[in-house]
Amino acid sequence: MHAATVPHAIEMIGVTKRFGPVVANDGVDFAARPGEVHALVGENGAGKSTLMSILAGLYHPDAGVLSIHGEPVEFRSPRDAIDCGIGMVYQHFMLVDSFTVAENAILGARDAGIVLDTASAERDLARLGERYGLKVDSRARVWQLSVGEQQRVEIVRLLYRGAKILVFDEPTAVLTPQESADLIRTLRAMAAEGFCVVFISHKLDEVLAVADRVTVLRRGRAVATVEARTTDRRALARLMVGRDLLPGTSRSDSMVPHTGKDIRETILEIRDLRANGDKGLPALSGVDLDVHAGEILGVAGVAGNGQRELAETITGLRPVTGGRVRVNGTDMTNRPPGDIARAGVAHVPEDRLGTGLVPGADLTDNAIMRRYRRAPLARGPFLVRRAAAVFTDRLLAAHDVIAPGRTAPVRNLSGGNQQKLLLARELAGEPQLLVAVHPTRGVDVGAAETIHRLLREQQSRGAATLLISEDLDELLALADRIAVLYEGRIMGIVDARATDPDHLGLLMAGIAPAAASA
């Protein structure tokens, strides 16, 4: 067959998918060729994951046609998609932790034989790993593997199952910059072998590094497909958002002067802090940190290196097994969360809808949660609903929270508005210390800008902020200093103005660069 007549590996025409009143995909056209890396970019909620879930057979589209290698297909289940050679690497890995790598590869496979033959699977996996440079120990149990290794397991499994179309949903979100670079090399190699690789991301640098072509989704529609060679970050960002980004997301545009940095008092003082994770294993193994008034201390690290445990021990949600936490010089180690909050510590947790807000309660109840015990919201044992309403309205207006009304359940708000409400509540008491975990994860660009502005305001007000984030650009833009967590320890604390992602990436991988803190 001539190159010109080779059919598209994937061709989706006019795909529409609705969830109730929400149109997640609105007549999307998408086509990818064998042998190319095709990136799919867009903001959160633009419909990338929905489109790929349709391709994977998880969702059935309301309208539209799907063809694979030129053949029209209709998927009723993931099984149909797998049979067409489509393999997905989901953001949350689809691996059974207690199984070995080989068992995960065999799982659900349709090959002949009822007897479990792990030995032959192990041989096949070793051979595939050798060929594509994706070495994994096929006898290891998944829970023993690092996140990067688990991702390799996912990829090798797809090859083992005979996938020709490989879809990666935000594959680099959980990787260090170095691991991401390895992955990008692997994806290029797969494309050169004739695989069709679809790469979903919103990190435009990576997209430009890996992709041949880029399709941009905005609000459920495919707005453009462009050659990666002929575009740049700025153009892609404009297509994603539909306008130029406001200034203020990069440090050079920062308006806030870093004042009086040499004689600032220490608000948060952590010494040799130790705590266990959910599985009862040590998650923090001796952390020392100081956060000063008027400072944003960023905490970077690959997910699962103790970030969540750090935030939870400071705010009293997780028992401290050793060491000390002092706030303004007062020992707050293992004090109840309420006492810590009253000592001026605000918390924006990672799990905003489970820990931060009550999803089924309305905006008012969520807004007053920190202050309903005191006047003017309380009169004796009774709530003053009118005062609560006034307080809530003021909070919503001051922080541009867009909501159907005070009485709507918080669940119905978009992620960005939920986060703005949460921040508004936590900051209303003018806390001395704010502990914010992934405050902009999963929120749209506009809300992220507002959140960044609020964090800067805390800084200029003189509050201390501990900002835990996976987004290195965010940390570099906002933080004064950045501490890197690796396996429950601080690998290094660097001046945010004198460092770069590569340096941070080495620290995140547990490698102390020769010239530490540059």
Added chain:
Amino acid sequence: MNDITSIAFLTSVLAAAIPAGTAILYACLGELLCERAGVLNLGVEGMMLMGALGGFAVAYHTEQAWLGAIAAFAVGGALASIHALLVVSLRANQVVSGLALTLFGSGLSAFLGRDLVGRPAPASFGKVAVPLLSDIPYLGSILFRQDALVYVSYGLVPLLWWFVFRTRPGLNLRALGENPATADAMGLNVAALRYGYVIAGGALAGVGGAAISLATNPGWSENMTAGRGWIAVALVIFGTWNPARAAFGAYLFGGVEAGQFRLQGAGVPISSFYLSMLPYLFTIAVLILASRETARRRIGAPAALGRPYVREERG
């Protein structure tokens, strides 16, 4: 009377422990399949009762013990299909649905069986001695002078062990209970498979009921399983979701039950109330030990046990 330390006494207790444990064993293996698939079925007691009644009723009218056992299998499966409908399709709370089915099963069996109470069994599974094997000293009379349902269970334990740990469908079954989202993404039909295992589990519980009404105590009386279904649920945990260990536990309880009658018969001065409390005290102890979260992780409970699976809406 009997000397309770004699070999003969011990042999007779063990020989009675096996059939007494067999009823629990069937129910336990059924619950094990169900929980391995990620579904908790607390309706075992009701399914055993309905199986016991259904089995006896069919055997009573047809005078065929085997037809009774098959009917028990079908009745148990039918009751379990209600559980499957509620918890898999309608995503109802598994605990509530299971409890409701236990109450329903015991009430319905008492109602339907009121005319059969006290009737003599025209057909039941009698003791059959296996040639040669039954002549082995002690062991022969303990293991190989038993009824047909006991012999079937001898085969079922290794078969299920092999199925769960050594076959592809068994691997898929374990994945259902550990991580249904992964099983779904790997192309397994989570709902259909869970239906299958819940129904198969209920069918085995039904046979467990028949092992009482057609073998150990031929006949029907209201609530004749006397909590054995609950013991079976506890034993799945005690047996760490492993058929071989579950069998060990089932015979242990069979021994407690058999020993209780034999001790009374031997005139040991201990109140029968204490003895009849024993199985349940032991059950409570097992559940306390096993339900601590850390213990759960260590002994390898299916990670998704009790949680309905919903394919995540909204991408």
